[in-house]
Amino acid sequence: MRPLTDEETKTMFEKLSKYIGENIKLLVDRPDGSYCFRLHNDRVYYMSEKILKLATNISRDKLVSVGTCFGKFTKTSKFRLHITALDYLAPYAKFKVWVKPGAEQSFLYGNHVLKSGLGRITENTVQYQGVVVYSMADVPLGFGVAAKSTQECRRVDPMSIVVFHQTDVGEFIRNEDTLT
């Protein structure tokens, strides 16, 4: 476990900023405690100071996970956001997409969101903007990327994709083994 390098931090922040924008500050600088990011086995973990100190007592090979896993760096040093970060990012999401109950299950199975399944979308959503997918009951379901801007969504035909699937809460069951 080691702290992130500047480049890694920058890459990760860029990715995060796509979803929560400047609210990253709220994650980095919290009034109720000191939290930090640490890298372990190519995965980025978000934890509090206390947990960090406790984790230092465990050897690297034995340490499985610390705190909350936000994502991992791929072999090409790209940052991939995991569903485990949903709890921390959902409250700060800037652009949201609400999915109809019918399409909800489809999204949870890993499929993209079609126009027909789109319930609501935040105004002024730019194309390829990172969005957080919610159900109609305001339950966060996962992350996605807007395939169309808000204006385009209105005009486009019902069977076109409006949100690319990135990660959803169904992964907890599907990818149980790899989620750490």
Next chain:
Amino acid sequence: MFSNVTRLEISMADLQRLAEEATQTSETSAPSIPSGSSEKEANLISGVTKQPKKGTTPEEILASLMRGYCSDDDKKKRKGMLPAFQGTKTLYKGLETNDCPKRQREEQQEEERTGSVVKKHKLHSEAPQVDQKAAESKTSKSLSKGKQKETKKTESSEEEEEEEEEEEEEEVVKVVKVVKNKAATKVPNKSAVNTEKPETSPSSSSDDDDEEEEEQRRKVSRTVPSAKATAKTLPSSSSSSSEEEEEEIVSAKDVGKTATPPVPHSDPLSSCSSSSEEEEEKVQVPSRVKLGAKEEKEQQRKANTRRLAAVQQRMKEAEEHKKLIQGALSNVDTPKPGAGKHIVFGSDDEEDDGDEDVQRKTSDVTMSKKKTLLKDSQSESEDETTDDEASANEKNQTKEKVRLKQSGPQLFGGSDDDEEGGDEEQDGSRFDVRPEFEGRSGQKLMKLQSHFGADERFRMDSRFLDEDEGKDEESGEEMKMTEDDEALDEERKKNLFIMQSVLGSSQQTCSSKTASKAKTFRDVSVLHYDPSREEHAAFETKPEENKESKSARRKKREEAQKLPEVSKDIYYDVSGDLKAVFGSTKDDIAEEEVAEKQEGEEEEEEEEDKTTWDQEDVEEKRGKEEEEEEEEEEEEQPTPLTSVVSAEADKQESGFKFSFFEDDAEKDSKETAAEYKVENIQGPKVSWQQDPRFQDSSSEEEDEDQEMVEEQIISTPKTTESETPAKTGLLFFFYPEDSRLAEGPRLFCRPSQLEEQMEQWDERRTTLRQEYRKETQGRPQKAEGLPEELRMMGSLCQFEYSGLDV
């Protein structure tokens, strides 16, 4: 029925006796003094005599209340002061002794009837003596008093109980007999008394003391001693009765005439004993003696005494309750250091025993409480640990509660269940401050205890505190903490910096250590201008600026109001030809100029031709044009007429004038101020200036004819025109000499007389017809021949009607 009840029973007889005794004592100035006690008796007498001076003694108040029940004789007896209460002891002891001594005393009293200190005795002696003479009653009272004294000294509930029982058993009827018996017993007592005279001295001294006490205790209701009481008291201990007898005898001697207070009832005695301190508060009911056997009255008296006794009892209980509360409340604000944290092991027996003694003997419950508390403190000091846990406290408290409960009446009239009371006190101590948990180490201790849960067995007390941790370790830990924190701080700042670079926006960083400042929301409504604050000087508006601006504005206004100044610069066109400039006459100069400018440009001519379309004489125009050309300078380019005119205007001053039109030149010169541009207009092209009649070109011949006609027509108006006005001088508005005014009428006015025109028309007409016929006859008629003819005719007709009369 009321075996265990302590009541005061005052009968009317007792009250009467008291009153009588009081009066008698007051009356007797020189009472017969028994041997050995003259001085004391005098003192007693004096004390007695003093008493009647008081007019507001409780006895008198009661006396006044009871007057309704008494006869006039009784009233007389009551006038005087009642003797002081000497205590129930004397009463009881007097009663305890056999009736004989009482009777003896009564007899003595009757004999002596001397006023003395015995008043007290009398008062105290509440033995009811009904149906007896005043003397007898007095004696009995004295006896009872003496008994009361002694009873006070040695109070015994047993005696009281016995007396009560005896009282209840016997009835009023027997009182008489008892009294008589008492009287009989008095005699034998005398002897006994005489032998014991020396003993009286201490008793008398004690009596003195008692008197003082009794005076204070007078307030206790004195039950009317009944014969029963006397009978009951008789069997009581006789050892003390001897003293009582002595006292009584002495008192009897002294009193004599004074009304003997009734023998105190056992009930009042008991009540008096239980509340010896509270006797002051109560009024002594003077016992009255009734002459004659009146059972009804006795019954009334007894009932009254019972009632009064009950009232007194209630009052006493209320006071006790009050004291209880006071005692309890006094301990509220002062939390005792050891209270609630007391562990008692195996010391219950001692404390319980102590409590038992306290039970129902001490009037103050608080005293008992204090005793227990004191014991607790003692036990606490024995304990090692100073800090105890709730469980231990609770255990102690249960014990305390038990003790407290046993002692005296309970504060809240609570139940006898120990558990309930235990819960109450447990709740009270649950929230006490536990000093062992204070401080840093205490917090750790609390955490440690929390690991064990709320198990009572694992209460963390002060013994578990880590006192040797010391502050060094803590400081060391803090040092480590700071280092880590610093590292984290740095990391956080770095992250923020990177974030800023990513987002590209400047964001404020807040340290996690210090409370993050929320964006200060400045409420404007809250902001108040404070002149004393320098910062608020910014809110002030400076008046100087306004003044300056006003002046500036004024200037601006003035400037705006001013008309734009026209520069008086005059454009001078200086011609190189000085001759022309300084020429005297214009004609001469004009000719010269014409000669010079004949070489002039054609354009000017053309322009001039165009401008003067309506000029008939081209020659004239040309002449004028030449003149114009002449005027123009060679050097200058061909300028429009306007420039010529302007030059003309400029040259006016020089005295040279030329006019395009001779007549109009002057006019034009005058109008140079007018800034009009005169443009050349080509005549034929202008539609309104042309005659539409002459534009039709349907046929050649006709055109020719028309043209000719047009020319003729044109010429006619032209000829008539005298002069054509200069185009240059045309203005929009009419002026009196406007050329258009001359032209206009020509257009619609008949140039010639109508008749002449008619004649001319006729001639034309005929000729036209002829020609037409010639033409038409040769041609094949067209399909639309008629329209042509009609057209012709129409045109002709139009022509005919063109000439309208003005």
